[in-house]
Amino acid sequence: MTDSRMTVxxxxxxxxxxxxxxxxxxxxxxSNASEPHVSRLSRIxxxxxxxxxxxxxxxxxxxxxxxxxxxxxxxxxxxxxLGDFALPRRRNQPFLDVWNSFDGDRYHVLGNHxxxxxxxxREQTMEWWGMKSRYYSFDVGGWHFVVLxxxxxxxxxxxxxxxxxxxxxxxxxxxxxxxxxxxxxxxxHQQLESDSGIANSGEVREILENANQEAARTxxxxxxxxxxxxxxxxxxxxxRYIHINxxxxxxxxxxNARLRFPKHIEETYSNVKKTVPYQDPLYTVLTLDPDSMxxxxxxxxxxxVPPSPSEMRLPxxxxxxxxxxxxxxxxxxx
Ligand SMILES: [Fe+2]
Numbered sequence: 001m002t003d004s005r006m007t008v009x010x011x012x013x014x015x016x017x018x019x020x021x022x023x024x025x026x027x028x029x030x031s032n033a034s035e036p037h038v039s040r041l042s043r044i045x046x047x048x049x050x051x052x053x054x055x056x057x058x059x060x061x062x063x064x065x066x067x068x069x070x071x072x073x074x075x076x077x078x079x080x081x082l083g084d085f086a087l088p089r090r091r092n093q094p095f096l097d098v099w100n101s102f103d104g105d106r107y108h109v110l111g112n113h114x115x116x117x118x119x120x121x122r123e124q125t126m127e128w129w130g131m132k133s134r135y136y137s138f139d140v141g142g143w144h145f146v147v148l149x150x151x152x153x154x155x156x157x158x159x160x161x162x163x164x165x166x167x168x169x170x171x172x173x174x175x176x177x178x179x180x181x182x183x184x185x186x187x188x189h190q191q192l193e194s195d196s197g198i199a200n201s202g203e204v205r206e207i208l209e210n211a212n213q214e215a216a217r218t219x220x221x222x223x224x225x226x227x228x229x230x231x232x233x234x235x236x237x238x239x240r241y242i243h244i245n246x247x248x249x250x251x252x253x254x255x256n257a258r259l260r261f262p263k264h265i266e267e268t269y270s271n272v273k274k275t276v277p278y279q280d281p282l283y284t285v286l287t288l289d290p291d292s293m294x295x296x297x298x299x300x301x302x303x304x305v306p307p308s309p310s311e312m313r314l315p316x317x318x319x320x321x322x323x324x325x326x327x328x329x330x331x332x333x334x
Contacts, residue, residue, distance in 0.1 A: 035333075035334055036181065037142065037181040037182050037183070037333075038290065038333050038334060040142035040182075041141065041142040041143065041182075041183070041288075041290035041333070042141040042142060042290070043141070043287070043288065043289045043290065043291065044076075044077045044140050044141035044143060044287070044288050045074075045076035045077055045285050045286065045287050045288075046076055046077060046078050046079065046080055046140070046285070046286045046288075047067070047070075047071045047074075047076045047078070047079040047080070047102075047283065047284075047285050047286075048079075048080055048081075048082065048224070048244055048283060048284050048285070048286055049064075049067055049079070049080075049081050049082070049244075049247050049283040049284075050081070050082035050083070050084075050225075050226030050227075050244040050245065050246055050247065051082065051083070051084040051111070051226045051227065051229055051245075051246035051247060051248065052064055052081065052084070052085055052086065052246075052247045052248055053084050053085075053113065053246065053248050053249070054085065054086035054087070054092055054095050055086065055087050055089070055092070055113070055117065055118070056248075056249070056269065056271045056272060056275065057248040057249060057269065057272060057275070057277060058261060058265045058268065058269040058272055060086070060095055060248065061094060061095050061098065062281075063247050063248060063281035064095055064098050064099055064247075064281075065098050066280075066281050067247070067281060067283045068098050068099060068101060068102050070283075071102055072101070072102060072103070074285070075104070076104070076285055077104070077105070077140050077141060078104055078105035078106065078107060078140055079102050079104065079105075079106050079107070080106075080107040080108070080109065080145075080147075080187065081099070081107075081108055081109065082109045082111070082187060082189060082224065082225065082226030082227075082244055083108075083109045083110055083111025083112070083113075083114060083189030083226055083227065084111035084112065084113040084114060084189065084226065084227065084246075085108070085111065085114060085129070086114075087113075087114065087117060087118055087120050087125065088120055088124050088125050088127075088128035088129075089118070096128065096129070100130075105138075105140070107138065107145075107147065107187075108126075108129050108131045108147075109147050109148075109149075109187050109188065109189050109226070110122065110125070110126070110131075110134055110149045110150075110151055110189060111151075111189040111226065111227065112150075112151055112161040112162070112163065112189065112190070112227070113161075115151055116161075122134065122151070134149040135147055135148050135149045135169055135172065135173075137176050137180075139180075139182065141288070142182055142290075143182055143183055143184075143185065143288055144180045144182035144183065144184040144185070145184070145185050145186075145187065146173065146176060146177070146184060146185070146186045146187065147187045147188075148165060148169065148173070148186065148187065148188040148204075149165075149169065149188075150163055150164070150165060150188045150189050150190040150197070150198045151163065151164075151189070152164045152165055152166035152169060153166070154199055163190045163197065163198055163199050164198060164199050164200055165188075165198055165200060165203070165204050170203060170204065170207060173204070173207050174207050174210075174211075177207070177208070177211035177219070177220065178211070178214070180219075181215070181219070182219075183219060183221050183288075183331065183333055184211075184219055184220045184221065185220075185221060185222050185223070185224065185288075186208065186220060186222070186223040186224070187223075187224050187225070188223065188224075188225050189225060189226055189227045190225060190227045190228075191225045191227065191228060191241065191243065192204050192205060192208075192223050192225065192241060193205070193223075193234045193236055193241040197225060197227065197228070205236065205237070205239075208220045208223070208239060209237045209239070212237070212238065212239070217332065217334060218238045218239065218331070218332050220239055221239065221240065221295065221331045221332075222239065222240040222241070222242060222295060222329075222331075223239060223240070223241050223242070224242050224243075224244055224286075225241070225242075225243055225244070226243070226244050226246065228243055229245060229246040229249070229250050229251060230243045230245060230319070230321070231243060231244075231245045231321045231323055231324055231325050233325075233327065240295075240329060242297070242327075244284060244324060245282050245321070245322075245323065245324045246278070246282065247278075247281045247282050247283055248275075248277060248278060248281070248282075249272075249275035249276060249277040249278055250275060250276045250278075250304075250309065250320045250322075251274060251275050252274060252275060252276055252309065252312070252314060253274050254274050256274070256312060256314060257273040257274050258273055258276075258307060258312065259273055260272075260273070260277070260305050260306070276304045276305065276307075276308065276309055276312070276320070277304070277305040278302050278303075278304065278305070278322045279302045279303045279304065279305055279322070280302040281302075282300050282302065282322070282323070282324050283300065283324070284297050284298050284299075284300060284324045285297075285298045286298075288331075290333060293330055293331055293332070293333055294328050294329060294330055294331065295327075295328075295329045295331050296327065296328045296329070297324065297325070297326065297327040297328075298324075298326060299323065299324055299325055299326025299327075300323065300324045301322065301323035301324075302322045302323070303322055304320075304322050
């Protein structure tokens, strides 16, 4: 090793040590632990599932059953679905019954497909799910959770599914964040880190970032979304934005339709040919641990029901992943 290399690696070593020491000091800081919101925190787990699309995929019942069976055994503190779940059709009752068989708190987020497909209205879906408010917040183990409804009408002319968070909901969000000192996680169906999700995502991020500024710490630690059927993490202004992949499939559209299943399935579920289904159901468990000051997501990976996007030579095939990444992310709580 040359002298100059030694210098660089010594500098790196000193730098790493300094970083580790400061993290250690921060984690064990008594002023941090004495913060009331920190001392109240307990280790909690949330089972998360996104975009089951019971009305598109033919085996949604088997997929949700697999998730619920696992959750019944593991007993997380609560379960939450991130939207595009199931329409209030008589034939979907067994599906909802399986979801409701989890003997613990169950939370819903409204997706765009839950409020107009097949002529159903938001209120009908909410009533069938047993959802009292379209946006709301709740606490588990000292942590605060906010559920948004990203399906407010977009101002001006708009075609396709609406994706917006209106003034009334933004005012509610501001007030809700102000009344809590707990570390907070936000759930919305569409992404908040880009206008290709919630069209006014910048206005919503400003509310979250202002809440962190007012608290002089990262009070809002993360935002989770579904909708995009992707597996992704972005960080903006210290807030993690995480996409939870669909339980069921990647949508590839009519131009890329492929028949993969027996005729009676393809006929009953006429949109399934426009998807590339995931062989096994994807879901995750979120663990919030105040002792290690981490937010963990359990990974799960499967294959595509062939042909896969790369076998179909889709131009963006490499971005389509039949997985939810395992993640352990450090969070600051003080
Ligand atoms: Fe969606």
